[in-house]
Amino acid sequence: MSQSNPFTPTFGTAPPVLAGRADVIGRVSMAMDSGPRHPDYTLVVTGRRGTGKTVLLDVIARSAAEKGWLVLQVAGSDRPDLAANVMQRAHELVRPASWAAPALGFSPEATGSPDGLPDRPVPLPERGDLRSTLTALADQASANGVGVLLTVDELQASAANALRPLASILQHVTRREERPLMFVGCGLPDVARTLLSDPGMTFFHRCARAETSRLTDDEVRFALGEPFTAAGVPVVGAALDAGIAAAVGYPFMIQHIGYAAWERVDGLASTGVSAADMAAAIDVADLAMTQQLVEPVWVGLSAKDREFAIAIATLGGVAEVRELAVRLGWSANTVNAYRRRAIDAGIAVAAGRGRLRFAHQAFERHARSEHALADHDHDATSQSGA
Ligand SMILES: Nc1ncnc2c1ncn2[C@@H]1O[C@H](COP(=O)(O)OP(=O)(O)OP(=O)(O)O)[C@@H](O)[C@H]1O
Ligand SMILES: [Mg+2]
Structure with a gap:
């Protein structure tokens, strides 16, 4: 088999096919189209390790960008701190191609690229703090019929001190002033009871909730089987069933099983994946699960x-x-x-x-x-x- 392995046995990497998650993606999309009063306009998604939170955030961010939105993506684990990183991302924003009119107070001649590509920065207040920066972004986005999406991954890795200022800004800009600054955050299941229950965190506490729950067997069948089908590699029915049973709805496991099975049949595309290949792949995936997911949790x-x-x-x-x-x-x-x-x-x-x-x-x-x-x-x- 000459085709490279399509499976993604690494955290935070977009899988070859995305299984499930239509519900939360639909909710976010509705909220984007409806505006700041929509309950899902500020959303916290929780889920266990390896269940696809980062991948989900990326899918949401991509769909926002496709709608012409401004997107700011940060993670609670990034240093130096959340506010500095949001500010940094804001300064890296490029005017979306769909923004026909130059934004207020912006001279396209001054910074426009010679080839006419829309890689000009979105203008920001010169010495603005984070609140005035996000307000300016939301206003410009609003003038162009879109919004600003802020995603924060790994909420659990952020210090309460770093989250509090963001909570206060979102509370004012999105909730009180109803500017189009949308928020989607992700974290491990206990953030809701620990970090976000802190008194300064009322904003996060009141966000709508979603979960990256266990995928159904049909969703696993799709995620595990489809990349083989697309490559014309047959998978014995019993082998696929065994893979589905071993994954127990875990996206992380699906990618590891798929990856190991693909490696085993390399060069044997004509015979495809046998039950024995799948059993061996499950062993490899189980080991990865133990080392990368179970042991870190246990510690x-x-x-x-x-x-x-x-x-x-x-x-x-x-x-x-x-x-x-x-x-x-x-x-x-x-x-x-x-x-x-x-x-x-x-x-x-x-x-x-x-x-x-x-x-x-x-x-x-x-x-x-x-x-x-x-x-x-x-x-x-x-x-x-x-
Ligand atoms: N919906 C999905 N369908 C198929 N595979 C998926 C899906 N979501 C995630 N994956 C795969 O599962 C693995 C884990 O995904 P991801 O890194 O997004 O998890 P996570 O919840 O962010 O984990 P952590 O809590 O450790 O950061 C990756 O290999 C990814 O490609
Ligand atoms: Mg993640």
Whole structure:
């Protein structure tokens, strides 16, 4: 097979085909067309690691740019800080081609490019602070029948001090003055309860919410199968089914499984992907999931969070709150608090009333191996102490 591997087993890279997410993309598009009073004009999207938040933000940003909007994209993890980065992006903006009339106070002759391409900057107040800069941008966009989209990825990585000024600006410019400055932010599930519940964060707290939830099996079938179909590579039905089952709706897993399967059939396009190829690809993807997703999450857990996860594993991977309380000897309140924390950390998902299961088998395997390790250490200690 000479064609290069279309799958994208890296964070933040646009997949060969985007599965699902039509609902949130539709909501954002409606909001863009409706204006600042639309509830989804200010939106916070939460989702577990590797579920496609960055990719979603990029899709939204691209569709805004296609509508002729001004787009500012920053991330909470970027340094030096959020406000400085938004300001920097504002200064890098180029006048959209669709802006026929030169913006107010702007002389096209002075800075227009010789080849007539619309790569002239959008004029900004000379010594403006962030609020006056964003206000000027929104006004110019509005005069041209569009708006400004600000996206902030990785909200959880931003310090509260850095987010507060942005909250206050958005509250004034978008909410009170109803200027077309749209906001879409993304973060891990617990931002809503931690960072955004801070008293200075009322703006974010009141934003509409969406989730990059687990993809359905049909969506996974499309994301995993379509790139092979498009390349004319057959995938055995049972192999595709096995891949779908192993992905458990995780975009990150889909890309890793697809990538590894594609690598295996390299040069054997005529025979396509067999069940054995897929099984081997799933092993490779499982390892990536453990190393890149499970271990980083596990490292961030407290001792009690780990104890909780191990208890779910020892109960077979699916557990009732009641059973967990008995197993751990904790009160129902404590179990419920840790249930919430496990869900927010992306380890577990609710499985019906009062039930909980691992979000992916890689978490369960990891919890089991940690448990075995703890037992081993315990045995070793008691033997050496004897
Ligand atoms: N809708 C989708 N369909 C298919 N693949 C997707 C989709 N969304 C994301 N992916 C793929 O999943 C992987 C993870 O996506 P992304 O980096 O956007 O996740 P994330 O939620 O931002 O993760 P993190 O929280 O770690 O930043 C990437 O390989 C990406 O190509
Ligand atoms: Mg991301």
